[in-house]
Amino acid sequence: xxxxxxxxxxxxxxxxxxxxxxxxxxxxxxxxxxxxxxxxxxxxxxxxxxxxxxxxxxxxxxxxxxxxxxxxxxxxxxxxxxxxxxxxxxxxxxxxxxxxxxxxxxxxxxxxxxxxxxxxxxxxxxxxxxxxxxxxxxxxxxxxxxxxxxxxxxxxxxxxxxxxxxxxxxxxxxxxxxxxxxxxxxxxxxxxxxxxxxxxxxxxxxxxxxxxxxxxxxxxxxxxxxxxxxxxxxxxxxxxxxxxxxxxxxxxxxxxxxxxxxxxxxxxxxxxxxxxxxxxxxxxxxxxx
Amino acid sequence: xxxxxxxxxxxxxxxxxxxxxxxxxxxxxxxxxxxxxxxxxxxxxxxxxxxxxxxxxxxxxxxxxxxxxxxxxxxxxxxxxxxxxxxxxxxxxxxxxxxxxxxxxxxxxxxxxxxxxxxxxxxxxxxxxxxxxxxxxxxxxxxxxxxxxxxxxxxxxxxxxxxxxxxxxxxxxxxxxxxxxxxxxxxxxxxxxxxxxxxxxxxxxxxxxxxxxxxxxxxx
Numbered sequence: 001x002x003x004x005x006x007x008x009x010x011x012x013x014x015x016x017x018x019x020x021x022x023x024x025x026x027x028x029x030x031x032x033x034x035x036x037x038x039x040x041x042x043x044x045x046x047x048x049x050x051x052x053x054x055x056x057x058x059x060x061x062x063x064x065x066x067x068x069x070x071x072x073x074x075x076x077x078x079x080x081x082x083x084x085x086x087x088x089x090x091x092x093x094x095x096x097x098x099x100x101x102x103x104x105x106x107x108x109x110x111x112x113x114x115x116x117x118x119x120x121x122x123x124x125x126x127x128x129x130x131x132x133x134x135x136x137x138x139x140x141x142x143x144x145x146x147x148x149x150x151x152x153x154x155x156x157x158x159x160x161x162x163x164x165x166x167x168x169x170x171x172x173x174x175x176x177x178x179x180x181x182x183x184x185x186x187x188x189x190x191x192x193x194x195x196x197x198x199x200x201x202x203x204x205x206x207x208x209x210x211x212x213x214x215x216x217x218x219x220x221x222x223x224x225x226x227x228x229x230x231x232x233x234x235x236x237x238x239x240x241x242x243x244x245x246x247x248x249x250x251x252x253x254x255x256x257x258x259x260x261x262x263x264x265x266x267x268x269x270x271x272x273x274x275x276x277x278x279x280x281x282x283x284x285x286x287x288x289x
Numbered sequence: 290x291x292x293x294x295x296x297x298x299x300x301x302x303x304x305x306x307x308x309x310x311x312x313x314x315x316x317x318x319x320x321x322x323x324x325x326x327x328x329x330x331x332x333x334x335x336x337x338x339x340x341x342x343x344x345x346x347x348x349x350x351x352x353x354x355x356x357x358x359x360x361x362x363x364x365x366x367x368x369x370x371x372x373x374x375x376x377x378x379x380x381x382x383x384x385x386x387x388x389x390x391x392x393x394x395x396x397x398x399x400x401x402x403x404x405x406x407x408x409x410x411x412x413x414x415x416x417x418x419x420x421x422x423x424x425x426x427x428x429x430x431x432x433x434x435x436x437x438x439x440x441x442x443x444x445x446x447x448x449x450x451x452x453x454x455x456x457x458x459x460x461x462x463x464x465x466x467x468x469x470x471x472x473x474x475x476x477x478x479x480x481x482x483x484x485x486x487x488x489x490x491x492x493x494x495x496x497x498x499x500x501x502x503x504x505x506x507x508x509x
Contacts, residue, residue, distance in 0.1 A: 083491060105443065107450060107457065110457075110458045111450075121443070124441065124448075125448075126446070126488055131491075163454070164454065164473070167447050167472075167473040170482070170485050171445060174445055174486065229449060229450050229451060230449060230451075
């Protein structure tokens with residue numbers, strides 16, 4: 001099960017989606033919505049205590065998704081683990097058959113449901129990519145030899161609409177240097193902004209998978225603009241959702257439209273539906289995928 | 290400077306349960322600047338303790354109680370009042386509290402919470418800029434500490450949580466600049482953006498293992 005790696009090695013337009021592990025042990029819903037994605041996506045991202053809200057772990061959930069016949073992208077944040085735990089979890093992921101890792105710093109604990117927690121951040125995303133590269137070469141981050149190396153495909157994230165953008169671009173370059181092979185972007189609603197970013201990104205030998213976030217209502221769009229860093233939903237889209245009698249359907253149409261716009265600009269799309277994962281097949285269908 | 294904030298009086302009184310005779314030790318340096326442990330603050334606290342039914346046997350405001358030897362000397366003159374006490378209430382930082390617990394065989398109770406090593410921006414305004422991490426990194430940022438000024442202590446640039454130059458933990462009531470935007474602007478100003486491009490290795494936290502110590506050789 002290595003569909004993402006295969007897709008990265010060809011010119012195929014890459015499709016990834018996201019699965020949020022449940023807050024609890026009932027995995028039925030997650031597995032149901034991911035099973036709908038079979039044959040439709042190249043890989044499924046498994047979020048790691050997303051927004052610092054404690055949930056089922058991304059390692060366990062990635063393994064389940066793998067068992068259900070999909071290629072998982074194991075999201076790994078630096079917020080909750082020190083360098084020993086991170087490397088140890090990566091080795092565990094490898095022996096469980098997981099082959100893709102998305103290296104993330106992670107949201108601050110202040111964002112989530114355990115604000116009293118001690119945030120770790122022993123290392124961060126750029127260093128995490130270096131660590132994975134090192135494990136792939138058969139060594140731990142201190143140069144000690146491993147009994148069996150890893151073979152991870154490494155991903156990272158970038159925010160094309162960050163304000164200011166320059167420090168974000170400098171960090172993007174560092175992530176490439178540290179070994180990132182593909183990038184999944186924060187949701188971008190302005191195709192021109194994505195084009196601008198791609199002018200820079202094209203100079204680097206990495207695949208860029210554009211972020212698509214399903215808008216469910218005008219209210220949600222305003223919430224994203226107010227509270228989610230790096231996301232800007234243009235007024236035209238908010239108006240379109242506002243006027244719509246069935247905003248969710250309109251949101252699905254917007255997402256499908258965006259996928260088509262991104263087709264000629266980036267190397268793929270990453271569809272995030274946050275809680276409405278079962279709508280992803282419909283979005284893809286409407287986009288003609 | 291060590292920044293302290295007085296605990297609520299109810300918490301202080303609760304910590305002194307069953308201890309009626311109290312001796313107070315304050316600090317005329319950091320704690321005085323923070324209005325927690327100088328002479329004025331200590332006397333104010335004494336009045337509150339009396340209202341709560343406590344008997345104050347005496348008090349001493351020392352010039353930096355973190356200095357163990359000097360504190361030992363300064364407290365000698367208060368021996369009688371200290372002997373009469375059931376507990377010592379410290380209106381200075383946690384380090385000072387532990388100097389006193391090293392010197393006096395009495396239970397020590399803190400009247401303040403010790404917050405951080407702070408810079409005084411102006412009178413009464415304290416800002417944290419150094420985490421005392423054991424290996425200073427501000428050379429590659431031209432003078433801004435990412436370990437302390439970035440909420441996540443990142444060494445290689447801003448995270449995805451940066452928004453319009455602000456940190457993701459920033460709120461309207463408590464605005465926090467993104468340290469990495471500040472560092473970027475500073476490096477750009479000095480034409481040193483190349484420094485931003487170097488990947489900084491994972492921090493060596495073994496440079497500072499708690500409890501740390503430093504013993505200088507005597508100069509001849």
